[in-house]
Amino acid sequence: MENSQVIGIDLGGTAIKLGRFSQDGSCLQSLTVATPQPATPEAVLAVMVDAIAQVDPDNQTIAIGVGTPGPADATGRIAQIAINLPGWLNIPLADWLETKTGKPTIIENDANCAGVAEAWLGAGSQFRNFIMLTLGTGVGGAIILDGNLFVGHQGAGGELGLITLQPDGPMCKSGNPGSLEQYTSVQAIRRMTGCEPIELGMRAQNGDVKALEFWQEYGRYLGIGLTSLIYVLTPQAIVIGGGVSASFEFFYPAVKAEIEKRVMPTSRAGLQILPAQLGNSAGMVGAAKLAVRGTGDWGQGMSNE
Secondary structure (H helix, E strand, O other): OOOOEEEEEEEOOOEEEEEEEEOOOOEEEEEEEEOOOOOOHHHHHHHHHHHHHHHOOOOOEEEEEEEEOOOEOOOOOOEEEOOOOOOOEEEOHHHHHHHHHOOOEEEEEHHHHHHHHHHHHOOOOOOOOEEEEEEOOOEEEEEEEOOEEEOOOOOOOOOHHHOEOOOOOOOOOOOOOOEOHHHHOHHHHHHHHOOOHHHHHHHHHOOOHHHHHHHHHHHHHHHHHHHHHHHHHOOOEEEEEOHHHHHHHHHHHHHHHHHHHHOOHHHHOOOEEEEOOOHHHHHHHHHHHHHHHOOOOOOOOOOOO
16 A cells, blocks of 8 residues: 555646645646636536546546535535535535545545645644644635644634634625634735735835835734634644745744734743745645545654654
């Protein structure tokens, strides 16, 4: 079994990323295909099955892991909701893929997959307890406790971006006005500045005062949100991923200052705040790890023993 290969899939609103992996995490072949529009479950399934055949032409893989943009059920079988994808409500995606491919399949929230990837091969690999935030179109999260992914009793735990930051803030698709996502996501940055995060990062790099001030305020919001999570979970580390993390150097000082101001030393002793290491590949890497581990049996966790 050590030489067996698996497939990791990251389902996004505009692209589907696939990789064929060895069980040590080496990517042997990868492929990115456009997500069908509209991205109905049936259309996405057809594209996935075709892409799997392309990335595994010799049928060498033994299992599939899929990250979806929304919570999966606790058994890793059903996509309960896929945010921004039409018609995704309690879709038995694992069953569908198993029927089409004959390979055991497990699904999980995409941010959880990213957290699993960073725990396995990235910035979280040296920690047994950490949290990850993915700062992208929305804000996702993952919680690693004692080396294991925490998903709650029904599979939907770890929605870290949906905690309340400002009770009367902008409406969130979750139904929770003023969530952390409404101040730290790509969409929030566009709303607040009219600019893309990459543009603001470039301006800050060139010393633009207004851009630097924006990232300072952004870091303050993020630090306030992280304060609540630190008090509850007292993690060893916080890993920051997603597209906005490209500007980590500009908002990190404000994040750190806000946490030091608001969190008692006993709750943040030794805390490290780190940028993620695996970039856009994290979703499919984590999905592959899920496939390696099978139906959620994490054994001794995700350290590289």
